[in-house]
Amino acid sequence: MRRVGLPLVTLVALIALTLTAIAQQPQGPGQIRPRPGTGREPEFPAPKITDYKPKSTLVVPEHPVPRAKFPVVDLHGHPPALTNPQTIQTVLDAMNNLNIQVMVQANGVSGDRLKAQLDAIHASGHDDRFVVFTSVNWGSIGPGFGPRAAAQLEADIKAGAKGLGEIGKGLGMSVRNPDGSRLKLDDPELDPVWDMAGKLGIPVFIHTGEPQAFFDPLDYHNERWLELALYADRRHQEGVRFEELMAERDRMFKKHPKTTFVAAHMGWHANDLARLGRMFDEMPNLYTEVGAILYDLGRQPRFAREFFIKYQDRILFGKDSFQPDEYPYYWRVFETTDEYFDYYRDYHAFWKLYGMDLPDDVLKKLYYKNALKIVAGMPKTGFPR
Numbered sequence: 001m002r003r004v005g006l007p008l009v010t011l012v013a014l015i016a017l018t019l020t021a022i023a024q025q026p027q028g029p030g031q032i033r034p035r036p037g038t039g040r041e042p043e044f045p046a047p048k049i050t051d052y053k054p055k056s057t058l059v060v061p062e063h064p065v066p067r068a069k070f071p072v073v074d075l076h077g078h079p080p081a082l083t084n085p086q087t088i089q090t091v092l093d094a095m096n097n098l099n100i101q102v103m104v105q106a107n108g109v110s111g112d113r114l115k116a117q118l119d120a121i122h123a124s125g126h127d128d129r130f131v132v133f134t135s136v137n138w139g140s141i142g143p144g145f146g147p148r149a150a151a152q153l154e155a156d157i158k159a160g161a162k163g164l165g166e167i168g169k170g171l172g173m174s175v176r177n178p179d180g181s182r183l184k185l186d187d188p189e190l191d192p193v194w195d196m197a198g199k200l201g202i203p204v205f206i207h208t209g210e211p212q213a214f215f216d217p218l219d220y221h222n223e224r225w226l227e228l229a230l231y232a233d234r235r236h237q238e239g240v241r242f243e244e245l246m247a248e249r250d251r252m253f254k255k256h257p258k259t260t261f262v263a264a265h266m267g268w269h270a271n272d273l274a275r276l277g278r279m280f281d282e283m284p285n286l287y288t289e290v291g292a293i294l295y296d297l298g299r300q301p302r303f304a305r306e307f308f309i310k311y312q313d314r315i316l317f318g319k320d321s322f323q324p325d326e327y328p329y330y331w332r333v334f335e336t337t338d339e340y341f342d343y344y345r346d347y348h349a350f351w352k353l354y355g356m357d358l359p360d361d362v363l364k365k366l367y368y369k370n371a372l373k374i375v376a377g378m379p380k381t382g383f384p385r
Helices: 008-023 085-098 111-124 145-159 188-200 225-230 242-255 264-268 273-282 301-310 324-335 360-374
Strands: 072-078 100-105 130-132 164-167 204-206 261-263 286-289
Touching (some): 085 111, 085 324, 100 360, 111 145, 242 264, 242 273, 264 273, 264 286, 324 360
Parallel strands (some): 261 286
8 A cells, every 4th residue: 555645845834833843942041942951940049140150170281370471561550559669669579570571550640640650660769660651630621621631741741651541431431521411532622632642652541431241231141241230330221332432432543643542451342353453454543452351362262363463563461450460361361372261350251261372473562562662761671672
């Protein structure tokens, strides 16, 4: 007897219905398709996210790097105020242990406060180990602000400052015009400041905005949820938007091609290096530094390595907060091929880091050569010839 099969159309329809039913099954966190056991609940009470810290069973070679391979300029330094011998010596001891040859004081001081630090550094006999940047007083916004700020910048550079910055994220986010409106990064009132920096041949070190995730919806799809849950001042679900700030920043960079800008934190584009690469291609006056974004570089070591090699003349070393025990994580990412090791702040990143194994020529530019190139008056003693 000849078997009668289902018509092809009916068979296709049944398959489609089956696939649709599977696709509509609830998916657990992190799943991209339903898995066997979907919908099952843990038999034990679920831990709080702050309590769940599984210990890896992975055994791989480890090569901690307590001291950088080459002398380092920390362009994004935030040591305590360098106003007395004890503080200066404490910072210097940490620098010597880490192989940091020059620390840039990027806390942004001006006028008498600038002079106090410069005088204390000179009295300590360590002019060759510290550089101080100046700042702008954003509390005096009003008619004629730009020329006044430019004149103060010129005076501070004459007094011994070597750059402008770190200009904080408040510019663009919280600094206000007299009428209460937000002072935009590319406001013409600021042009005299950027033009003066170009005239003086000094870099402008500027921090714009926050990581993009800080502006995204605060839900369980946000990879920075834990940090945002812990720190209310990092939540920017309302107000100026990330792309709005980036657009203002980029217009400012392009508007002042004779001024050297250093975008702090890799411009908050370490998670999208192709975008940063396009910026480098379009803006020859732009540089960047690696402060507080190691978590993004360490999770894409191969692509990041290629990027650092391609743009090796545009990236500087910077750490941000002065925590001596955290610097070796940077050395390890940049200098080794180590795999799957912890980041130093678990609320920044719940993932692991991998080494980029940068070539020596690239390391030298990252650690000190690019800083020596763009910061006029940077001490040059203590570096390889």
